[in-house]
Amino acid sequence: DAKTTQPNSMESNEEEPVHLPCNHSTISGTDYIHWYRQLPSQGPEYVIHGLTSNVNNRMASLAIAEDRKSSTLILHRATLRDAAVYYCILLKNYGQNFVFGPGTRLSVLP
Amino acid sequence: DTGVSQDPRHKITKRGQNVTFRCDPISEHNRLYWYRQTLGQGPEFLTYFQNEAQLEKSRLLSDRFSAERPKGSFSTLEIQRTEQGDSAMYLCASSTGTGGPEAFFGQGTRLTVV
Numbered sequence: 001d002a003k004t005t006q007p008n009s010m011e012s013n014e015e016e017p018v019h020l021p022c023n024h025s026t027i028s029g030t031d032y033i034h035w036y037r038q039l040p041s042q043g044p045e046y047v048i049h050g051l052t053s054n055v056n057n058r059m060a061s062l063a064i065a066e067d068r069k070s071s072t073l074i075l076h077r078a079t080l081r082d083a084a085v086y087y088c089i090l091l092k093n094y095g096q097n098f099v100f101g102p103g104t105r106l107s108v109l110p
Numbered sequence: 111d112t113g114v115s116q117d118p119r120h121k122i123t124k125r126g127q128n129v130t131f132r133c134d135p136i137s138e139h140n141r142l143y144w145y146r147q148t149l150g151q152g153p154e155f156l157t158y159f160q161n162e163a164q165l166e167k168s169r170l171l172s173d174r175f176s177a178e179r180p181k182g183s184f185s186t187l188e189i190q191r192t193e194q195g196d197s198a199m200y201l202c203a204s205s206t207g208t209g210g211p212e213a214f215f216g217q218g219t220r221l222t223v224v
Contacts (some may be wrong), residue, residue, distance in 0.1 A: 034212070040128060043114075043201050043215030044153065087152060098203075098213060099141060100152030 004088045009105040012078045020073040020104055022088030027068050031090040034098070035062065035073045039084045044100075047073065047086070083108045114216035116202050123192055123220045130188045131219045135204030142185050143213065144177055145201040148172065153201055159185060221222045 005023045024033065026038040034049040048055055048062045050071075055062040062073040075082055087103040113132040123129050135142050142163050145153035157167045157176070161182035171177075174192075179185040187222040189196055199220050 043203070044219050046212035046214065049212060085152075097155040097158050097168075098145075098153075099155065102144075102152050 004090060005098075006086070006088055006104045008102065009107065010107060011107045011109060012075075013109050015077050018075040018078045018082070018106065018108075020075075020086050020088075020106065021070065022072070023070045024088070024090055025069045026090075027090060032092070032094050033062065033064060033071050033092050034089045035060070036087045036089065036098075036100075037082075037084040037089070038103070039081075043109065044087065049091075061093075078106075078108045080108050080110060082106065083095055114202055114204055114214050116200075116216035118219055119171065119217060120222075122224060123147050124153045124181055124192055125194060125223055128188065128190045129198055130186055131202075131218060131221075133185045133187070133202030133204075135184070136201070136214055139204035139206055139214070140182065141205045141213075142179055143203040143205075144185070144187050145203065147196075147199040147201060156187075189221075190199070192221075192222060194196045194223045 032049050032051050035047040036044040037047050038044045045083040048057050048060050050062045050064055063072045083106055085105050087100050089098050117132045121129055144156040146156055147153040154165040155168050157177050158187040159179040162179050175192045177187045187224050199218040201215055201218045203213040
C-alpha cells in the first residue's frame with residue numbers, strides 16, 4: 001500500500017494561512033488523496049479530497065503536485081478551532097479501508 | 111440525518127468481562143468501518159463491511175473480537191474477555207463506498223478496562 005509522510009507538528013498564528021505538506025512518492029494512478037482532521041475528543045472529520053487537479057471547498061484547498069508525489073492542504077485563515085491533528089490518506093477509487101498515519105498536529109496561536 | 115451514531119459513548123468494564131458496542135451509520139451508506147485509537151496515535155483499522163458482508167479484517171482483530179452487521183444496517187462490535195490493552199477509543203465510520211468518497215466518523219466509544 002502506498003504510504004504518506006507528514007511532519008509531526010506545525011504551528012500557525014491565528015488568521016494566517018497554513019500549508020500542511022504530505023509526501024506520497026509511491027502513489028499509484030488510482031489513488032485519491034484524502035485529508036481528514038481530528039479535533040480533541042472527536043472522531044476524524046473529512047476535509048477534502050482530490051485525484052489530479054487542485055480542489056477547493058468551504059473548509060480548505062488541496063494543491064496537488066504535477067507528478068502527484070506530494071500534496072499540500074491549505075487553510076486560508078487559521079482559526080483557533082482549526083487546531084487539530086491532520087491526516088493525509090491515500091484511497092483507491094474502488095474503496096478500501098482508510099490507513100491513518102500519525103498525522104500532523106497543528107497548533108494555532110492567538 | 112444526524113450522522114454516524116455510536117453507543118455507548120463511554121464504557122468502563124472489569125478485566126475479563128464482555129462488552130458490546132453499537133454503531134448506526136448514515137442511512138443508505140453501504141460501507142461501514144470499525145477503527146481503534148489509542149492516545150496519541152492515529153486510528154487503526156479493525157474491519158469493514160459492504161452491506162452485511164464483512165470484507166476485510168485486520169490482524170489486530172483477534173479471536174476475542176467479533177463484528178456483525180445484520181441486514182446491512184447497524185453494526186455491533188463485541189470484545190470478549192476484555193484485557194487492559196483493549197482500553198481505547200473505538201470509532202465507527204460509514205461511506206457510500208464508491209468513487210473514493212469521504213467517510214463520516216462517529217464520536218466513538220471510549221473503553222476503559224480496569
